[in-house]
Amino acid sequence: MRAMVLHAAGEPLRLEEVPLPVPEPGQVRLRVSACGVCRTDLHIVDGELPNPKLPLVLGHQIVGRTEDGQRLGVPWLGWTDGTCRFCLSGRENLCESARFTGYHLDGGYADWVVADERYCLPIPDRFDDLEAAPLLCAGLIGYRSLRLAGDAERIGLYGFGASAHIVAQVARHQGRRVFGFVRTGDAVARDFAYELGCEWAGWSDEPPPEELDAAIVFAPVGELVTTALPWLARGGVVVCAGIHMSDIPSFPYELLWQERSIRSVANLTRQDGEEFLALAPHAVRRTQVSIFPLGDANEALNHLRRGEVQGAVVLNLTE
Ligand SMILES: [Zn+2]
Ligand SMILES: [Zn+2]
Secondary structure (H helix, E strand, O other), rough: OEEEEEOOOOOEEEEEEEOOOOOOEEEEEEEEEEEEEEHHHHHHHHHHHHHHHOEOOOOOEEEEEEOOOEEEEEEEEEEOOOOOOOOOHHHHHHHHEEEEEEEOOOOOOOOEEEEEEHHHHHHOOOHHHHHHHHOOHHHHHHHHHHOOOOEEEEEEEEEOOHHHHHHHHHHHHOEEEEEEEOOOHHHHHHHHHHHOOEEEEEEOOOOOOOOEEEEEEEOOOHHHHHHHHHHEEEEEEEEEEEOOOOOOOOHHHHOOOOOOOEEEEOOOOOHHHHHHHHHHHHHHHOOOEEEEEHHHHHHHHHHHHHHOOOOOOEOOOOO
């Protein structure tokens, strides 16, 4: 089968013919039709995440079919031990032995993938394969980030990429008010934020028109944490949604006082996946995808790196 393989951090992926993966007991083998490209994939390629499996097939937003035609999604959470104190307390996202798809386990930048059946998710019928792929991380981690923002009514989204374009729709569906912050001067992204239901959209260095109850930072830029903090109402939270971020600058304690908080979001639980995919057909009107063939995965990653796309980037494995 074809696979785009990472041999070492800092190198481009190589298109190779590799043997078909053989499922172990409890695993399914899926013919991949679509695989979303995530910023996490870039962090792995750039060597910003420690100890990936090498050589590695990236990709953790996989839509595929079993040999008997069942459509399934494979997300980031690929395996947990089920026995540690985190797993036993409903926090399998924090499992210390967890293995992640496209990081410790080969992922979906390939014609076929094997996955532990217990972590696969059913895909709602309303979305075709390419539209569904970004739901599996951009949507899912975005949903968890939104959940951890509590019942905040006014939500700021910093970095209006794949995740924010889905979360804006979910937040609107939940009756929240959404404020979109895009890279300074990026008028196309600002228009996109308005299209997806933001009541206000502006540059990330601008103040919002009123204070916010929560801000979710999707861009991997630590400065945005201290940019967002002064606009929070008392009790507000800054949620950092990414797996990697540049350093957060120091800031006066006064900005955190009055029970403001800063927190990260790590991974997902299977429950997040089931909840979000049940909600998505009602809450997500559309996903916007830029499509690349498998062989152009390096170019797809570079588009993401340069912020040249609105919405999500997806590899189409059917051509
Ligand atoms: Zn565990
Ligand atoms: Zn991801």
